[in-house]
Amino acid sequence: MSDLLVLVCILSVFLFQCVLSSFSPVDNLLFNCGGTKTLKLDDGRSFEPDLGHLSPNSGIVVSDNETGVLDLYRTARIFKETSNYSISLKQIGRHWLRLHFYPVKNEEYNLTSSVFSVVVNGIPLFHEFCFEKLVxxxxxxxKEYVISVSYSGSKQFILMLSPASNSVAFVNAIEVISVPQGQFPSAAIPTVPLGTDFEVSTNKALETVYRINMGGPLLTPKNDALWRTWEPDQKFLINPAAARNVSVGDPSVIKYPPGVSVEIAPNQVYATAQVMGNADVVQQKFNISWAFEVEHSFNYLVRLHFCDIVSKSLNNLVFNVYINNQTAMSPFDISSKTNELAAAYFVDFVASVSSTSDRLLVQVGPPDMTNLPTTNAILNGLEIMKFSNSVSSLDGFYHTDDNGLKRSKNKKTVVLTIVCSLVVSALLLGIAIALQLYFRHPKKPKHKQVSWLPLPTHVGNSDTKVSIGSYASTSPSHGLGRTLAFSEIREATKNFDESLVLGVGGFGKVYRGVLDNGVVVAVKRGNPQSQQGLVEFRTEIEMLSKLRHRHLVSLIGYCEELNEMILVYEYMAGGPLRKHLYGSGVPPLTWEQRLEICIGAAKGLHYLHTGASESIIHRDVKTTNILLDENLTAKVADFGLSKFGPTLDQTHVSTAVKGSFGYLDPEYFRRQQLTEKSDVYSFGVVLMEVLCARPAINPSLPREQVNIAEWAMHWQKRGHLEHIIDPHVRGSVTLDSLRKFGETAEKCLADYGVERPTMGDVLWNLEYALQLQEASTQSVADESSTNYIPDIPDCITRIENGNYNAEDIVSDHESDAVRSEVFSQLMDPGGR
Incomplete structure (x- = not known):
């Protein structure tokens, strides 16, 4: 009798799965764009010709019979002007929309470099997409989307393709498929951090950003009931050694409880997984981590797929789930949800990505429980989908009107921005006047010469010791040569108190700390699960242990243990240069201060390129990586992405592109060939930030102003750079100094590296710009005339013409007093 009952249960499950997998979409509209006949694929789908669904402008058809190209991508339809597809639907509600793009080779049209936008039913899907730059x-x-057709609207998809000026739009295939009922949430979804649920309105559109099969192979549309693609997770694992893939031999053993179907995810997804790399070690405390690049300022649907295919009994697999370092489920027992093993389960969360981050982190790991028979964690699959924003856009704040796509502006935001700007401007003006009256050109104190003793070669071990480098100085040593325990670092930061956080970067958080001898330090604590962080950690140690320079931030010590990567630096009281330019409300820098800061940073970079035993390319020069001390002395920081430069018999270093958006050398991006001139380009962007006091990239501005390098060069080439200068210094910058500064930045921002100056050239030109400013300021006092400029000495003339020797360059180890002395010698040709 019991055997009969088991048989009935098995047949019931089988029949239930058959019913679930019998989904037949009401709308299943597949178009082969540019094709003239029905195209049948090996996954069972048939794509019909698209001509009957086009607006009167039918576009241009191109085709290619190149071997190795999928049949679906052998034709494309090209549009020289805005054109529409009108697709009639039978069913209201959510639909999949998939757009296929392949740049068919054609002698007349270079589709690879085409730039265009796509809108469906008034929802911008993407704005000025460029195949060449984005993929x-x-x-x-x-590109895959979920678009809803409402009760009130017509049952149609109006798909609009709009080429940019002097370009074309194209598409190879279009899919419009009904989404099964219950496939996506229609009400509130828990948020991370846990709090108020996220309300999902019917007009919300979604874009698939990632669909991942953990621990398994690539799954093509042939393997999925809804013709989706699931990619492997290996390239997203931060530390592959922390995970191992498991699978069941026969995917058909996967069971689908009520509420889960093969349309949610195919059984091949649930039949594979990543679990902890060494699940037998009960005390092991680490997470399996995946990192995904996303677009900031959007909300994301994060769907996690679980299936216990490793346990021998129920309630044996308990673990924590984290999203963006926030707890999503703790502790989580799959058995409590499915009541059986090898049963599919999924859960949805909504995660917000702030304007300061471009990464979404997903982690699973053991809970803080000691009574578990085994320590393990599992994840079978993952989907990340972007929600449309407050202006119903999936690409920034663009909206549609009769004239096409335009950037939206929130009225409340505009009013608030104006009011805040007026208040802040009045406050800063008052502070500037007060500073001008009471602190006119304060003398910088002389710094005592400091020499660096090599860091110990031992990086640390499991007995919680920290190896610390030492300073030899004419001042007291402060005892920094001793070895500190991790507990002392923890005490120095008050157990890594969040109130002491100075900043957050890709490596981890930076804390202000005070050692037990009273020395203030900056403590950078890395993410112990980050493979990228480990590489950056060791690169930083390797680089800074070789470098000694007063314009480079000094590494005091480091700690590497099983779960900790800590770097201890000298504390820079002034913080990052960016804080002094915009966004923080600190008193604005004078023009002379800005020039001196740029000169200091240029000296640090010049030393990296030429002064060390091997040429070093920083690769991440930006205003947040130029730090200031209490005297506004600039020091270059963060060497985690640095690379050794080309040797004498090389012209470049071939490497994957790394850096920060807005500062990246376009030639390096195109060719993946790194040289010192890549740092020069990034420094050119920094110069323009210093001049204009605005971010390198500001998407809230009109299109032509978004990129500061392009915007500034527009005015520089017209000879009117003064139009965009920071209002706080506009009245104090002399025309000659501004002209030299602008010419220097323009050369740095040249499209090709061979056209850019060396950092030595940049340094001397900036020194020259400062001399012109100081000479003009002095002439105002002496002659009461802004047109009076003293005779330029011969050595400055040689600088202007580029005719100078390496011996002429000021030693980068000299103090500010020495540099000031050099300035006086420059004004006196007999001085050097």
Whole structure:
């Protein structure tokens, strides 16, 4: 009798799965764009010709019979002007929309460099998409969306393709498929951090950003009931050694409880997983971590797929789930949800990505429980989908009107911005006047010469010791040569108190700390699960242990243990240069201060390129990586992405592109060939930030002003750079100094590295710009005339013409007093 009952249960489950997998979409509209006949694929789908669904402008058809190209991508339809597809639907509600792009080779049209936008039913899907720039060498692009057709609207998809000026739009194939009922949440979804649920309105559109099969192979549309693609997770694992993949031999053993179907995810997804790399070690405390690049300032649907395919009994697999370092589920027992093993389960969360982050982190790991028979964690699959924003856009704040796509402006934000700007401007003006009256050109104190003793070669061990480098100085040593325990670092930061956080970067958080001898330090604590962080950690140690320079931030010590990566630096009281330029409300820098800061940073970079035993390329020069001390002395920081430069018999270093958006050398981006001139380009962007006091990239501005390098060069080439200068210094910058500064930045921002100056050239030109400013300021006092400039000495003339020797360059180890002395010698040709 019991055997009969088991058989009935098995048949019931089988029949239930058959019913679930019998979904037949009401709308299943597949178009082969540019094709003339029905195209049948090996996954069972048939794509019909698209001509009957086009607006009167039918576009241009191109085709290619190149071997190795998928049949679906052999034709494309090209549009020289805005054109529409009108697709009639039978069913209201959510629909999949998939757009296929492949740049068919054609002698007349270079589709690879085409730039265009796509809107569906008034929802901007993407704005000025460029195949060449966005896909990093992929041969084809599939963009997938979920779009809802409401009760009040017509049952149609109006798909509008709009080419940019002097360009074309194109598409190879279009899919419109009904979404099964219950496939996506229609009400509130828990948020991370846990709090108020996220309300999902019917007009919210979604874009698939990632669909991942953990621990398994690539799954093509042939393997999925809804013709989706699931990619492997290996390239997203931060530390592959922390995970191991498991699978069941027969995916058909996967069971689908009520509420879960093969349309949610195919059984091949639930039949594979990543689990902890060494699950037998009960005391092991680490997480399996995946990192995904996303677009900031959007909300994301994060769908996690679980299936216990490793346990022998129920309630044996308990673990924590984290999203963006926030607890999503703790502790989580799959058995309590499914009541059986090898049963599919999924859960949804909404995660917000702030304007300061471009990464979404997903982690699973053991809970803080000691009574578990085994320590393990599992994840079978993952989907990340972007929600449309407050202006119903999936690409920034663009909206549609009769004239096409335009950037939206929130009225409340505009009013608030104006009011805040007026208040802040009045406050800063008052502070500037007060500073001008009471602190006119304060003398910088002389710094005592400091020499660096090599860091110990031992990096640390499991007995919680920290190896610390030492300083030899004419001042007291402060005892920094001793070895500190991790507990002392923890005490120095008050157990890594969040109130002491100075900043957060890709490596981890930076804390202000005070050692037990009273020395203030900056403590950078890395993410112990981050493979990228480990590489950056060791690169920083390797680089800074070789470098000694007063314009480079000094590494005091470091700690590497099983779960800790800590770097201890000298404390820079002034913080990052960016804080002094915009966004923080600190008193604005004078023009002379800005020039001196740029000169200091240029000296640090010049030393990296030429002064060390091997040339070093920083690769991440930006205003947040130029730190200031209490006297506003500039020091270059953060060497985690640095690379050794080319040797004498090389012209470049071939490497994957790394850096920060807005500062990246376009030639390096195109060719993946790194040289010292890549740092020069990034420094050119820094110069323009210093001049204009605005971010390198500001998406809230009109399109032509978004990129500061392009915007500033527009005015520089017209000879009117003064139009965009920071209002706080506009009245104090002399025309000659501004002209020299602008010319220097323009050369740095040249499209090709061979056209850019060396950092030595940049340094001397900035020194020259400062001399012109100081000479003009002095002439005002002496002659009461802004047109009076003293004779330029011969050595400055040689600088202007580029005719100077390496011996002429000021030693980068000299103090500010020495540099000031050099300035006086420059004004006296007999001084050097």
């Amino acid at each position: 990093n060498g992929q041969s084809s692009v599939l």
